[in-house]
Amino acid sequence: MRLSDDAQLYTIEGIIASLIMISTLLFIIESNSIVTPQAEKSVDMKLYQRAVDALACLDWNENDSWSSIGPLKEYVANWDGSEANLSSEVSPCMAGLDHDISSMMPPHVLYNLNFTYYNGTGKHSKMVISHGKPSDNSVTSTCIVTLNEGDKLSNYWKNDALPLVVEVKLICWYI
Amino acid sequence: MRGWDDTGQSNIDFLFGISVFLLTFIYAATFIPGLFSLYQPASIDLNSVAYRTSAMLAEDPGWYTYAVNGNLTGDTAWETHDNNLSRIGLAVDKEHPGVLLIDKINKLNEINYPVVKDKLGLNGTVKYDINISIVMNDTRTGERKELINMTTPDCQATNVESIERNILISTGKQLFLDSGIKHTDSIQRINISNMTPSYKDNFTIRIFNATGNIMKVEWSNDIVNPISTWVYGNDYIFYLNGRYVASPPVVLSDEDKLEVVVMNNALVYDVYGNLTSKYIWIYSNTSLFPGGEYGIDYFNDPVYKLKSVTYPATMRIEVWSYAFE
Numbered sequence: 001m002r003l004s005d006d007a008q009l010y011t012i013e014g015i016i017a018s019l020i021m022i023s024t025l026l027f028i029i030e031s032n033s034i035v036t037p038q039a040e041k042s043v044d045m046k047l048y049q050r051a052v053d054a055l056a057c058l059d060w061n062e063n064d065s066w067s068s069i070g071p072l073k074e075y076v077a078n079w080d081g082s083e084a085n086l087s088s089e090v091s092p093c094m095a096g097l098d099h100d101i102s103s104m105m106p107p108h109v110l111y112n113l114n115f116t117y118y119n120g121t122g123k124h125s126k127m128v129i130s131h132g133k134p135s136d137n138s139v140t141s142t143c144i145v146t147l148n149e150g151d152k153l154s155n156y157w158k159n160d161a162l163p164l165v166v167e168v169k170l171i172c173w174y175i
Numbered sequence: 176m177r178g179w180d181d182t183g184q185s186n187i188d189f190l191f192g193i194s195v196f197l198l199t200f201i202y203a204a205t206f207i208p209g210l211f212s213l214y215q216p217a218s219i220d221l222n223s224v225a226y227r228t229s230a231m232l233a234e235d236p237g238w239y240t241y242a243v244n245g246n247l248t249g250d251t252a253w254e255t256h257d258n259n260l261s262r263i264g265l266a267v268d269k270e271h272p273g274v275l276l277i278d279k280i281n282k283l284n285e286i287n288y289p290v291v292k293d294k295l296g297l298n299g300t301v302k303y304d305i306n307i308s309i310v311m312n313d314t315r316t317g318e319r320k321e322l323i324n325m326t327t328p329d330c331q332a333t334n335v336e337s338i339e340r341n342i343l344i345s346t347g348k349q350l351f352l353d354s355g356i357k358h359t360d361s362i363q364r365i366n367i368s369n370m371t372p373s374y375k376d377n378f379t380i381r382i383f384n385a386t387g388n389i390m391k392v393e394w395s396n397d398i399v400n401p402i403s404t405w406v407y408g409n410d411y412i413f414y415l416n417g418r419y420v421a422s423p424p425v426v427l428s429d430e431d432k433l434e435v436v437v438m439n440n441a442l443v444y445d446v447y448g449n450l451t452s453k454y455i456w457i458y459s460n461t462s463l464f465p466g467g468e469y470g471i472d473y474f475n476d477p478v479y480k481l482k483s484v485t486y487p488a489t490m491r492i493e494v495w496s497y498a499f500e
Contacts, residue, residue: 010192018199025203042222046338049226053233053341056273057487060343065274066351067343067485068312103312104341104487 043174044137047109051141051172054104058097059143069100074152076115076145076166081156084112084130091128093154098129105172114169119160138173221336224303225494228295229338232307233490234272235264237279254282263294267345267483274343274485280309280322291325303496304328311344311488313417322488332495340492343485347376349434350473350481352464355384360466361459364398367473368453378437378455378473381484387461388424389413389433394443394452398469402456403443410441424460 058070075097082091090098094113101111113129147157147164157164236251239259251268253260254276263283265275283291289298297303309322322344350365367378382389392411393402405411413420414434415427427433435457443452454470465471471479 010189011195012192014192014195017196021199021203025206042336045222045226049229050339050341053273057341057343060274060485063480064482065485066349066482067487069487104489106339 044139047106047172047174048139048141050104050106050109051111051139051170054101055141055143055168055170057104058100059145069103072097072143072168073145073147076168077147077151077157078154079115079128079156080154081126082128083126084128089129089131094128101129101170108175109172110175111173112171114171116167116169117164119164132175134171135173135175138171140172141170143168143170220301220499221303221334221494221496224297224496225336225338225492228297228305228494229340229490229492231295232263232265232492233275233340233342234266235262236266236268236276237264238262254279257282257286260286260290260294263291271345273341274345274483275309275488275490277322277344277346280344283307284323284325288325288328297494301496301498303494304330304332306330306493307490309342309344309488309490311486313486330493330495332497334499335493335495337491337493340490342488342490344488345483345485347379348481348483349379349381350471350476350479352380352382352471352479353384354382354386354463354465356478357465358385358463360464361462363457363459363464363466364395364470365455365457365473366398366453366470367455368450369472369474370450375439377439380435380437380455380457380473382427382433382435382457382463383431384429385427385431385433385463386429387459387463388426389435390424390458390460392435392437393456393458395454395456396451398454403452405437405441410438412436412438427463 055072057067058072058075060067060071062071062074075094078093079091080093082093084091084094097113101113105111110131111129112127112131112134114125114127116123116125118124145166145168147153147160147162147166149162237253238249238251238261239253239256240247240249240261241256241259242248249261250256251264253263263286265279265283266272267274267276286294292298292303292305295305297305305325307323307325309324311320311322313320352363365378365380391404391407393404395402407413407423412435413423413425414436415425416432417434425433437455441452442450445451455473457464465479474481
């Protein structure tokens with residue numbers, strides 16, 4: 001009897017073709033490039049918007065406006081240089097600002113507040129409100145405050161050359 | 176014919192091979208759309224529309240158009256000209272994004288829903304529906320006030336996207352009269368003669384850091400005399416810490432804030448249409464006012480400034496569409 005191998009060809013082709021297709025599919029799924037930014041990041045985007053809005057709401061001009069929260073500049077000018085630490089999450093003179101920010105934040109959100117400025121002795125970055133360690137998906141918004149001569153400044157700023165630019169950074173994250 | 180015939184097997188083998196191929200192919204083909212589920216129009220589109228609408232409402236003052244000598248021009252004060260409305264925005268002006276004018280919010284409350292949709296750009300090739308709510312935190316009284324809650328129509332869609340914004344609500348301008356700066360007089364004259372003809376707002380004087388009684392408000396044509404009376408409740412109103420005062424006098428102590436509101440329609444004009452009530456006189460029983468030889472200019476005083484009073488609020492927008500159902 002003669003063995004025939006005619007029949008094997010189509011089956012092997014089919015199986016190989018399916019293997020190629022499945023491996024292509026696997027490759028596509030595993031590759032990172034397909035991950036879309038929009039839908040998953042929209043939660044972060046919304047929190048970022050709240051953070052930007054919070055600083056924007058605090059940053060109004062005393063000459064033509066008045067609000068029950070802020071102004072941010074007054075808080076910065078009155079800062080006594082004390083930082084947040086393990087025993088006190090909020091620097092004592094920042095209690096009012098902490099209250100203002102927390103009133104604008106959605107529930108289940110924590111935040112840190114940081115002042116960064118350059119003076120004669122170099123760059124200083126001070127954490128004035130620290131409610132914890134930011135998670136991976138934290139968002140940051142910033143606002144620039146300029147301290148000028150003629151502003152009511154605390155003793156802490158008295159020795160610095162004016163005008164002095166302070167970057168106020170708000171870091172928010174979901175718990 | 177030879178002993179073994181293999182012509183018949185070819186078809187079965189082919190059928191088996193093609194079915195393995197087709198099974199995998201169909202599996203792959205059905206799986207691919209699932210890969211792009213995150214790109215589905217509803218979730219992405221609604222999200223960006225919600226953000227876009229919130230940005231328009233919070234950061235743009237809106238626009239209306241009118242013709243001057245046949246030339247089309249426009250302005251942001253659409254709340255007084257809503258029949259020529261071209262775009263809805265609630266911001267006070269371009270320079271203050273995030274500060275919303277209460278007059279525009281009130282006007283938005285009156286406009287028909289189809290017009291709101293149209294003027295917010297939600298009525299294009301894809302039709303969207305929207306809910307807007309703005310809740311103000313009035314810190315004078317500690318109350319949360321719902322300024323607008325546009326919940327029509329009811330949402331029947333499965334996909335709804337929302338966004339919340341922190342904003343400030345500008346409730347109008349007030350003259351900030353800080354009694355702590357100087358208090359030597361028991362009568363305060365406020366000069367309103369620099370009022371422009373188009374000025375339609377009430378006059379509000381916020382008195383704070385003061386101790387004593389505020390008795391009444393009167394008016395005069397010149398800085399000295401004669402004095403003419405106004406009626407409390409009709410012509411002028413006191414708000415003590417944001418609450419209506421039933422009848423004067425008002426007793427003020429350190430932390431109190433008194434808002435003296437003189438109604439615009441209480442102003443007196445002569446037969447030629449010129450303003451007669453050029454000075455507002457506020458009376459106290461003690462010297463708690465700065466006074467001054469010429470009084471305080473309501474519109475342009477170097478010390479006692481006219482400031483726009485704002486309160487924090489939260490704006491929530493929900494957007495959905497039946498186009499993706």
